[in-house]
Amino acid sequence: MARVAFRRLLSAIPVLLIVSLISFGLMRLIPGDPAAAIAGVSATPAQIEQLRRDLGLDQPIYMQLLDYYQGLARGDLGRSLLLGKGVFAATMERLPVTIGLSLYALVFTLLIGIASGIVAALRQNSWIDQAAMMFAMIGISVPNFFLGLLMIILFAVHLGWLPSGGYVAFSQDPAGWLASTTMPAFSLALLQAGLLARITRSSMLEVLRQDYIRTARAKGLPQRKVVLKHALSNALIPIVTVVGIIVSLLLSGAVVTEALFSLPGMGQLLTQAVLSRDYPMVQGGLLLVTTFLVLVNITVDTLYAVLDPRVRYE
Amino acid sequence: MTTPLVTASGLSKHFEVGGGGFFGLRKAATLKAVDEVSFTINAGETLGLVGESGCGKSTLGRLLLRLIEPTSGTIAFDGNDITRIGRMEMRGYRRSMQIIFQDPYGALNPRMSVEDIIAEPLVIHGAKPGAETRKQVTQMLEKVGLPARALDRFPHEFSGGQRQRIGIARALVLHPRLIVCDEAVSALDVSVQAQIVNLLQDLQREMGLTYLFIAHDLSVVRHISDRVAVMYLGKVVEVADKKTIYAAPLHPYTQALIAAVPAQHPAQRSRGRRQRIAGDIPSALNPPSGCRFHTRCPHVMPVCRERAPELREAAAGHQVACHLTDI
């Protein structure tokens, strides 16, 4: 298993190299003069020149690249223009909010998605199946910000049960955290839950068709054991690989959800950076989030090896 | 009759498996699918090639046609070395050498009509689609026993046996000299299999074809072949004319293979009467040292573990690779 993890770590290196190159190239894609674009229309030529020097944009491209990688090697991802502090520090301040929200949403996703997928597969074509799949279809079709807005209108504006925005840290007040993140987490989770329900159902149906399920029944095992032991253990394997994708989707979705519910997370940080043309922040933040995602995927793949002996003993 | 149409010398195909990884750091294992194989196929004959799964018989068939590029060794067709000629030059030879596949479902493009499927080789070799081509295709269809009505149908409308006929028509439309039949009747029900075997024999007589007939069914191979080659784990272990090899096989593997064929009458039940070889076929990824059969051979000697026996002439036209016959 350690071997699987190690191998995945190795194969992640080229991916991360290219990811960092793309992040680096992003700022250089700005049409015209990047320094002028970043400085904004009201900047004087002198200010633009100053910014150009600060960002190293006056250097030849290979020097810029060298500086960039030297910085990365030191853990220096650049400085945010807007906040006036290091990108890494700024990100670390905000990341817990996003991770908390995403984990909460992941719990919703897994609970709703896997449970409804399994029930739907076991009762294929029944009304339960149809209802679950209808629900999943709505889930994957409602944009999460629209769902969030509807929930605010209903639960915050009309019923007044939950706050419409704002954030309470978990360490300060767990109940407050729950109140401030339940709506965001649920609206964020629904899309992924729908997706997962569909995948679980088809994975389960696929497994139920396999020869070894027939063998299990031919041995006289009770139905409960056939389903819970033989079918589920195999159906979970492809589902685990999907969890990596789901985390990626959750982080993407969190950007919008945080903006909508005014949660001070990573997404909000990046959106603000984008709107105020804080490109070093965008570049560094993107690289950090993506690296985090790659690490999540390695964990997921290692978990995969736990579930599947074919991978474990390869 | 005895001029070789195809001569393979020291032909090998090694596949790298499981390699790559980060900058190719992970060491790849080498699968020697075909290892130093030499043989000839005479013009007009049928050479049967038998062996169990993983022995490399299919790879060998594809190597001859250069559908797979050999790792080493040479292939001569009609006296000309075709091992390293370029794509364009090879195209000229492709007219003369064709292949029929096992799977009647995977061998035909589901999105092409029967006419397009059979006409494709003609079109590749410069025929213009039109009345002339259509006539040739129709004639070919009739030759393999399908009505002209089949022309504008699609593969899914046919049964397995009929699809195999379409595959044969495609292979024969260029009037090739060599046909590699890669398990061409293995996927068919026995009653249909006999039809296709008969058709292949009729066509051979009519068109003067040379066959390399690859199969795992020993009785079908005996029926259709003039000579038979036996493969085990990438090596040819015995070659002889069919009567000799079935009546007096020299290699212990050939003997075991023939002994393992189920009886054709309950009175000849083989259990307890015939020698069985124990154990499984070893993995081609990690073949035994020396003679590859030594792990299962009932006559194994110390030398077998150390040195691989060469394929040698044991009698006129009977080659075998075994230390027992080397003495």
Next chain:
Amino acid sequence: MSDVADAEGIALKREHPARATLRRLFRHRLFVTGLLLFGVIAVIAITAPWITTADPQRLSMRNKFLPPGEAWVFGTDNFGRSLWSRVVWGAQLSMIIGASVVGLNAVFGTLIGALAGYFRRLDNALMRVNDALMAFPAILLAIAVTSVLGPSTLNVILALSIVYIPRTARIVRSSVIVLREMEYVQAAVAAGAGHWRILRHHILPNAMAPMIVQLSFLFAYAVLSEATLSFLGVGAVPPTPTWGNIMAEGRDFMREAPWIITIPGVALMITVMGLNLLGDGLRDVLDPRLRIQQ
């Protein structure tokens, strides 16, 4: 029974495979439902100039916050603009962006996927870049790209294409890898066919089914992502009527004028659901073994 096959066992009833597929599609309940939902929005988008009278950008402070009713079908927004006009023109923009992203994906996704899947030498290089692009969270990358290029409709199309083409390419690549090993491809090689012929006649036509399924889901993602980008303010510039823009502006007035949010939201939902249903139907009919994918 005997009327369906003749003596040789060849089916008498003749039907072109494409026709048979269409017939099965139109019998598929999900597909037809999806087609209807999506079709309504598509027709509205195409006929936008003829079915709207009010200029979607004309301000009329006198008429602001009018609820849906006889005079204003969908009511008016905070600037007194006709919501009907804005939602209809928003539909057109969504369709243009969705269709463009799908078109670019169809061309470049197929190209990259087919090259990587067919020519092994190219595979490693192309797929490493592909993997890297797919490692970014989709919306975040799209936001970063539009912010760099500047907010405009064209740049949204470009950004979404950069995000989704790698995903399409991967799907095409995996079907090409399977198809490349098919025996009919081997037969074509044995007959002397060149790479171009093999790709064009044997591989691409058979890779179309999963591709079409993917593209219909992709259309849905593109419409959804575009709305998200403009909702966040990095899409098409605000006076332009897009569903996301309308909802972003309506956010501040959800207490007094909830219709400003709900009407474009429902339109968005109908479009996305229609496309998802369409994709489900296509998948069932074209490629029943294909799993539900991202």
Next chain:
Amino acid sequence: MNLLEVRGLTTAFMTGRGEVNAIEEVSFSLKEGEILGIVGESGSGKSVTALTVMGLLPQPPARVAAGEVVFNGQNLTRMSDRDMQRIRGPGISMIFQEPMTSLNPVFSIGDQIMETIAAHERLSQADLRKRAIDMLDKVGIPSASKRLDDYPHQMSGGQRQRVMIAMALACNPKLLIADEPTTALDVTIQAQILDLLMDLRDEFGMAIMIITHNMGVIAETADRVLVMYAGRVIEEAPVAQVFDRPLHPYTRGLLECVPSLTEDKPRLVAIPGTLPEPARRPPGCRFAPRCSHALPACSEAIPGLELLEPAHTVACFRAQELAPA
């Protein structure tokens, strides 16, 4: 009393074109310790027959439309799911064609054998383990106690089929159904597995129903043979009779179209035409369109099974007149 009695069994499947009978009016019986071979080509219904007996067909789309299966005096076709679970394993057990996919890839083979025993008997974990090792020994897996914790993917096809057999015999069944047990295996492995089945029959004394398309496998194993074509039984006889005096033109064709390992035949005697799909079966005798002896009457009515010679029944209108002297 017969161990297994199948009477007029008809199994139908719901398809896009309506309900189609996979098998029709299949009747046969099996005595204790007897080996019955069921032979037929694709679409003959031989596997559906076995799965119907086991009650393993998914319902829907499958449905037992008529007939009954009586095992050991109990009517299986009317049995509840729960009761049927008690029959599977200690009563009837089954092995399948694909040893590669018939074992669950995520559990060790020991686990899979032990859970079979545990489902039917109350034994301690240690006893379960001992029984499982014992079974693996019996089916010829070397160093069984070490292999117990191996996963299926670590074994070859032949070994997996041995594990399947160990699992099937773990509860000492009265009947073993072997559905094409050697079709996916190489010929040298096939011989080993067939030998093993025969040895185990001698040791355990269970009856075997062996299903195959290969007349050679029948010749090697069966006491009695059932020949099926297009969903119907067309001939039944002791094994020597079938090979020496086949009475149905199809059985004769099936024997003649296989090439010989010892004799030269200039040309194979092929049966013309193709096997009918279940939804496209011809009216009357299913074999009539491909039969060289068919008369117009053959396409009008379905011939029933008739006892023509002692213990030898056949379903052919012309069997009597065409019978060899």
